Amino acid sequence: MMRFSLVLALAAAVVEGTLSSYREPANFDPKKALASRGFNVKQLSTFFGANYNASSGDCTAAVSILHSLYPNRTIVQNTPEEQAWSLGYWSAIQGEETPAVVFQPARADEVSTAILVSRWTQCKFAVKSGGHASMKSASNIDNGITIDLVNLNTIQPSQDKKIVALGAGLKWGAVYTELAKHGIQVNGARGSDVGVGGFTTGGGISYFANKYGWGCDNVASYELVTASGSILTVTPTSYPDLYKALRGGGPNFGIVTRFDLEAFPQGDIFSGSLIYSYDERAKVIPAFSKFAYSTDTKVHTWMFVLNLGGQKVFSVLNMYSSPIVDPPVFSEMRSIPHLSSDTAVRSLVNMTDQIAAQGPAGSRDMFWTHTFKMDEAFIAWFVDMFYAETDAVQGKYEGMNALPLIQFLTKTNLERWGRNGGNSLPLRAEGGPYINIIFALMWKNEADDDVLISTIARVMNKAKAEGVKRGLFVDYVYMNYGSEYQDVLESYGANKEVLRRVAEKYDPKEVFQKLRPGYFTFNGPPRTVGPGAS
Numbered sequence: 001m002m003r004f005s006l007v008l009a010l011a012a013a014v015v016e017g018t019l020s021s022y023r024e025p026a027n028f029d030p031k032k033a034l035a036s037r038g039f040n041v042k043q044l045s046t047f048f049g050a051n052y053n054a055s056s057g058d059c060t061a062a063v064s065i066l067h068s069l070y071p072n073r074t075i076v077q078n079t080p081e082e083q084a085w086s087l088g089y090w091s092a093i094q095g096e097e098t099p100a101v102v103f104q105p106a107r108a109d110e111v112s113t114a115i116l117v118s119r120w121t122q123c124k125f126a127v128k129s130g131g132h133a134s135m136k137s138a139s140n141i142d143n144g145i146t147i148d149l150v151n152l153n154t155i156q157p158s159q160d161k162k163i164v165a166l167g168a169g170l171k172w173g174a175v176y177t178e179l180a181k182h183g184i185q186v187n188g189a190r191g192s193d194v195g196v197g198g199f200t201t202g203g204g205i206s207y208f209a210n211k212y213g214w215g216c217d218n219v220a221s222y223e224l225v226t227a228s229g230s231i232l233t234v235t236p237t238s239y240p241d242l243y244k245a246l247r248g249g250g251p252n253f254g255i256v257t258r259f260d261l262e263a264f265p266q267g268d269i270f271s272g273s274l275i276y277s278y279d280e281r282a283k284v285i286p287a288f289s290k291f292a293y294s295t296d297t298k299v300h301t302w303m304f305v306l307n308l309g310g311q312k313v314f315s316v317l318n319m320y321s322s323p324i325v326d327p328p329v330f331s332e333m334r335s336i337p338h339l340s341s342d343t344a345v346r347s348l349v350n351m352t353d354q355i356a357a358q359g360p361a362g363s364r365d366m367f368w369t370h371t372f373k374m375d376e377a378f379i380a381w382f383v384d385m386f387y388a389e390t391d392a393v394q395g396k397y398e399g400m401n402a403l404p405l406i407q408f409l410t411k412t413n414l415e416r417w418g419r420n421g422g423n424s425l426p427l428r429a430e431g432g433p434y435i436n437i438i439f440a441l442m443w444k445n446e447a448d449d450d451v452l453i454s455t456i457a458r459v460m461n462k463a464k465a466e467g468v469k470r471g472l473f474v475d476y477v478y479m480n481y482g483s484e485y486q487d488v489l490e491s492y493g494a495n496k497e498v499l500r501r502v503a504e505k506y507d508p509k510e511v512f513q514k515l516r517p518g519y520f521t522f523n524g525p526p527r528t529v530g531p532g533a534s
């Protein structure tokens with residue numbers, strides 16, 4: 001490892017917090033920007049020779065710079081440390097990538113330096129928060145810089161407990177555990193091991209969606225590091241266009257280093273799942289479907305369609321956000337004969353830990369999602385189609401778990417999307433309620449990728465085609481469950497162009513499209529060739 005002894009007095013912060021006319025200067029030079037922070041750019045030629053082209057994109061210079069600037073915050077390629085670190089991804093598909101360097105900044109200005117180093121050296125980067133995205137290169141990058149936000153882990157409630165400042169590398173379990181001590185909560189993920197960063201930038205469905213909307217609808221303010229390394233405080237008034245874009249537009253505008261979330265008083269919840277035999281489908285599907293029309297802001301439900309060792313079952317979540325045993329709203333669900341139930345009054349931490357334990361890290365994973373207008377008959381059709389299409393593969397592949405999940409975007413939920421000026425997602429309450437179907441697939445061996453990925457693609461393409469035929473298909477792909485073969489931003493309709501213009505304004509050189517290439521950008525699906533392509 002080549003080391004520099006850099007003369008460095010990094011400016012503590014490069015805050016340009018309130019200029020809503022922010023634009024990157026046309027002549028912006030990342031090398032000069034680094035030099036202006038005390039970074040001795042000339043030393044590169046001392047180490048690599050006068051003819052060394054630092055901008056060749058081969059990452060040697062970037063690794064050396066980051067390692068010498070921040071020896072305690074870097075993990076280098078092919079070391080035991082890197083191997084241990086890679087287990088922090090939920091999906092093995094992401095964990096098996098080997099970055100040239102893992103950089104773990106502890107402050108926004110260190111994130112800023114990393115972006116400038118990437119721009120100068122043209123070494124590509126990825127950004128990791130909770131590491132729960134399943135597709136290759138979403139938050140990890142072979143032979144590039146993986147910026148792991150794990151050290152951005154502040155949990156700071158305001159004095160009046162109405163706002164909580166959250167570091168962008170936290171997982172929700174840590175957040176819920178800490179906030180429970182204050183008697184408050186925030187609108188985060190339903191599994192404790194999901195990260196704050198990806199969840200909130202893509203949308204974010206929580207147990208409290210009917211009361212508060214999605215995660216992105218509850219952000220009072222973002223701290224964002226832009227492509228030129230500026231640290232912006234993004235609120236509805238400081239940068240209204242950027243604020244709206246960040247609410248659901250994904251990773252296309254910068255790196256969020258802190259989310260200031262609106263908090264609410266919250267104690268224990270009533271929650272758990274009832275398992276029904278498929279034989280009860282004529283009762284379960286109509287009873288579950290009623291929740292699509294619910295205006296009760298305390299209710300949250302979903303239905304998993306499962307094959308447990310050859311037995312076809314439904315698992316229906318009954319969640320109520322007050323500590324009331326057996327709320328009347330679930331009495332019809334309870335009255336249908338069921339195989340088991342684990343509903344109880346419990347803490348949010350307990351519930352979200354249970355969900356996390358049901359989907360442990362280490363498998364190969366894939367998600368695929370589509371949205372439809374609410375229609376009970378369509379749900380029944382989907383369930384039968386899923387079993388018909390997957391019975392032949394069930395139990396044949398090591399570690400295989402095929403988990404379609406059906407959930408509702410109620411009008412009550414969608415009305416909350418309008419909070420604080422509205423988010424950048426394309427649905428409107430008038431068109432609701434909607435069905436969101438997610439197909440989650442887990443398996444063990446790479447050798448089984450092709451057959452299983454083509455199965456999930458076939459099931460979801462059939463669902464789409466039938467939805468089109470019945471006039472129910474809605475072209476909205478929810479980013480957080482989108483597959484790498486889906487064009488998430490194209491599904492935002494007219495909002496895509498609005499988002500693209502915002503990205504062009506704050507990132508004119510397309511750093512977050514080209515130097516941070518993974519996940520959902522404006523350039524079509526992350527992948528177009530392979531077993532999931534139709």
Ligand SMILES: Cc1cc2nc3c(=O)[nH]c(=O)nc-3n(C[C@H](O)[C@H](O)[C@H](O)COP(=O)(O)OP(=O)(O)OC[C@H]3O[C@@H](n4cnc5c(N)ncnc54)[C@H](O)[C@@H]3O)c2cc1C
Nearest residue numbers: 127129130131132133139190195197198199205251256519
């Ligand atoms: C078991 C499980 C449970 C889930 N539960 C829910 C749920 O209840 N509701 C729901 O809506 N979704 C849920 N999801 C989906 C989840 O929201 C997405 O997988 C999400 O992308 C995970 O975020 P992350 O930070 O953990 O992932 P990461 O892989 O770290 O990040 C995902 C993407 O976001 C980008 N990103 C992350 N942080 C930032 C940042 N600070 N600034 C800019 N870009 C950033 C990354 O670069 C990457 O492209 C669940 C997923 C799993 C596997």
Ligand SMILES: *[C@@H]1O[C@H](CO)[C@@H](O)[C@H](O)[C@H]1NC(C)=O
Nearest residue numbers: 052053054055056057058122
């Ligand atoms: C350095 O390499 C990049 C990428 O290959 C190239 O575009 C650029 O022109 C090179 N610069 C010099 C001075 O050779």
Ligand SMILES: *[C@@H]1O[C@H](CO)[C@@H](O)[C@H](O)[C@H]1NC(C)=O
Nearest residue numbers: 067069070071072073074106
């Ligand atoms: C950073 O690492 C050096 C040696 O690698 C060590 O001496 C020092 O204590 C570390 N500093 C911190 C803050 O961990």
Ligand SMILES: *[C@@H]1O[C@H](CO)[C@@H](O)[C@H](O)[C@H]1NC(C)=O
Nearest residue numbers: 344346349350351353354357
């Ligand atoms: C949740 O609480 C129940 C009842 O106290 C307990 O049996 C269970 O183990 C807990 N689950 C988790 C994941 O903590």
